[in-house]
Amino acid sequence: MSAVIESHHDDDHHHGPDKGLMRWVLTTNHKDIGTLYLWFSFSMFLIGGCMALVIRAELFQPGLQLVVPEFFNQMTTMHGLIMVFGAVMPAFVGLANWLVPMMIGAPDMALPRMNNYSFWILPFAFAMLLSTLFMEGGAPNFGWTFYAPLSTEYAPPSVTFFIFAVHLMGISSIMGSINVVVTILNLRAPGMRLMDMPLFVWTWLITAYLLIAVMPVLAGVVTMMLMDIHFGTAFFNAGGGGDPVLFQHVFWFFGHPEVYIMILPAFGVVSAIIPTFARKKLFGYDSMVYATASIAFLSFIVWAHHMFTVGMPIAGELYFMYATMLIAVPTGVKVFNWVATMWQGSMTFETPMLFAIAFVILFTIGGLSGLMLAIVPADFQYHDTYFVVAHFHYVLVPGSIFSIMAAAYYWLPKWTGNMYDETLGKTHFWLSFVGVNVTFFPQHFIGLAGMPRRYPDYALQFADWNMVSSVGAFIFGFSQLLFLFIVIKCVMGGKKATDEVWDGAEGLEWTIASPAPYHTFSTPPALPERAMA
Amino acid sequence: MAADQNIQSKMTLKLLGVVVGMFVFGFALVPLYEVYCQVTGANGKTAGPYTASATLEVDKDRWVTVQFLANNNANMPWEFRPTVRTMKVQPGQAYSTVFFASNPSRQTMMAQAIPSVAPFHAAEYFHKTECFCFEQQELARGERIEMPLKFIIDPHLPASVETLTLSYTLFDITQVADSTVTEPPVS
Amino acid sequence: MAGTEKRHQSRNGYMVGLKWLIAAIAVGSSWSVLADWSALNMTQGVTEISREVYDLHMLIFGICVLIGIIVFGIMIWSMLVHRKSLGHEPATFSHNTKLEYAWTIIPIFILIGMAVPATSTLRDMYDSSNADIDIEVRGYQWKWQYTYLNDDPAQEVKFMSSLLTPPDEFYNRAPKREHYLSDVDNPLVIPINKRVRFLITSNDVIHSWWVPDFAVKKDAIPGFVHESWAVVEEPGIYRGKCTELCGKDHGFMPIVVKAVEQQEYESWLAMKQQEAKDVYETVGKTWSMAELMETGEQVYIQHCATCHQINGEGIPPAFPSLVGQGLAVGDLDGHVDIVVNGKAGSAMQAFAAQLNPAEIAAVVTYERNAWGNDVGDLVQPREVNALIVAEE
Structure with missing residues (x-):
């Protein structure tokens, strides 16, 4: 089967895409696959977003109005899983597919067939995950962190499907990241050294290594769960000599690098956008690369800061506190570099720039609350409250998601050949910006005042700010329909984009035509004169 | 290429x-x-049977309170308790105590006791020379048993530790160990 | 000529920036006057440790706000002034080694400034000297059990503490009263100015015992025991929550600690000890159907209704209906057995550990004769007791 397709494709190499549905099913073209990933991610974003709105609607007022607690727990669990594995990660893989070959002057990804597989696994994985909602006993209800024994001995029967879905997602990400590494290391245009690569490529290279290192550990931990549930082992059952805390250690050994998997490519996106609209070279390219690498390294040795209340010896608590605080240094370097890039620039504020600047500010807020969470004695008060919810939503929504939107606006003209509607884009930005802050900023205070997370109902003193937060969530949620409209409008037509699109943009992707032809860089490009620093 | x-x-x-x-x-x-x-000693886990590598010197000047807890995990119907709640002991000296268990259910059951020590950093200084937690317990319906525990507190126990809590949680492992259990008598 | 032009423009830019800055400060300060911050911040609490934690929190919060103001201030200034629309020409620098060293090294010193007080507070928290009172705190799905440890088993006090708010309030059938979802039937009572040690563990899944006013939050993990402690300085009622997702009613298992004077504590303890003795006696007497039904209803609402629901119909399949089917209208011995011993591999707990024989007898009788179930039989506490003690 695959041999047939291979030969067919070889014949076809320098022509346009096939027609019809099979184009998308069989495609090995990095641009097609990138598009598939991005649309898939957006649909998951909407599904996960609807779940978030169910949560926020229930929390609009004290009392149980819409859903029962069992279903509420399924919503929080599925919202987390879908957003992390279905929305953010595939979106970045989609961006990598579209952009990495264009940025390094490669004709395609190194392993196009595998690229096709790694995408097409995802719809099956998520169909399986979503189908659990209709099963007897309901969907997984133990939180996206699925701590044992709630997720083993006390789990609904659908947990087995959850485990297989996670396996499939893991296989998909691993294949995707192997592809990225092999592409970046082998297919760069002649003369492009590692330290010449755009930062987006750098951050993705490092992210891919993180994925290769930790997704198998996630696969390991769910396999242990599977064995505990069905084969009578006792990895996480104290009665059989196991330890529920071991689950948390293994999970967070995966989980913390996972957090950076979701933010490092965002750093790359923002590092591409800010220089363009400041019309000034990125400040401190080298230190950006080193900072990214040190963040990635540190991510492996700080996992237990998610578990300060689990009861560790004081030496353990202190070590994880100090190591975690250390992450603030390279992260700070990144933020300072972006600010220095803006400083003395000649800025304009098109939609991508607005999202990028909002990213820097709001991600920094999330980073600072993260620093507060690292302080163990204070963390005893913050842990598992809405303060944590506010923290990680600040780094994930106006962090990762804003960067993805910034990227979409920034590269859409290159992808489609049309300019998006700037007025609508700015409207979308301001609605999202206001929505995000109204949603998540009050959650800091709800958390400090003592409201734990994953609560379907709450005491009366938390009522006012929960209501504000819910209003914000609906503003944010519905403004994403505007985003959908803008993207569709841009795909359908609009002002034609020039090849360079943005007057300050640098990089190989801006040297090719808009829209980008189906096959680019079939012969490696000659690199522009290297500007020596 | x-x-x-x-x-x-x-x-x-x-x-x-x-x-x-x-x-x-x-x-x-x-x-x-x-x-x-x-x-x-993270998570308060204690080690297996202790065999003294060298005889421990008894610390005559120091008294440590050892406190015993006994609990059943979910769905475990046995009665399970320490016969004494606390003991004042001297580090280095060997002591013994007894835990009581009975099976009030209608079938033969297997149980496993899981030890845990608080504070954690004391766990590695709590040496058990003999403990019912080293093996599984099997009790027929209505059967009662006294289970021995022999222990020595290491003289190197940090001075800050004045009370040491040893907790046992009894888990029902009847289903896990089903193959080894004889059929329960039908009433 | 061009130079003058540019200078003029950049001065214009600074003026615009300054105006924006003043506006922002004005808005910010009026906001802080309007808001009542005390309800929005971490509690100072009532122990030395909790105040230390509060101070630490305010310190790191202050540092973070300061960093935020500086970084965002520079950014906003730059955005207002260094715009193309004001004719600002881009500079060409992209490196500054001294600056880069500075913003790598200065944060390290700030971090050390935060780490030092944090370490000392943590050391204070990990103090494991002798306590005046040892209380075992045990998490259940979805309530807490407190045991006051005592060398004399007869003097030990043990009770369950569960949510007092009736379902009518959270299903919006009745108005929500003060302390909605924050009140329990049996609060934990401790004396002030005594060192109380909490030995925290769990019966089933992981819970977490959090009382913000004591700055105590420790996970309750099945099979393991964790210790924590507090010396409460002021009498009062302190409310806390379970903070580790533990299933359906995670949000419905609050914690209430009542701190009282030593004398009041002693009389309370004596009362509890007497209650335990009374229970022992009530097990011996013969109960009437009406007595059993009355007690049974209370016990049912408190311990059974979260799963099997007030109307007995449950939430199948996880929580089966008790109305007109199953053991509730079947074999009496089997019915008592499942309540006493639970059912392995299900959410049905072994209630012998939580309820006394009288309560078990009452609730079994109630279930057999409520909601249209009319089995008509009843079970006496002493029969249940016989089963538990298993003296056969």
């Missing part, structure tokens, strides 16, 4: 090797964690 292909497939294979390695590493974390707990 062919050489490039070769390099690429080699690299792909290497990366797949890393993937397999990390999957194995995930499982290797289980024994690694076990070792880590033994060394640091």
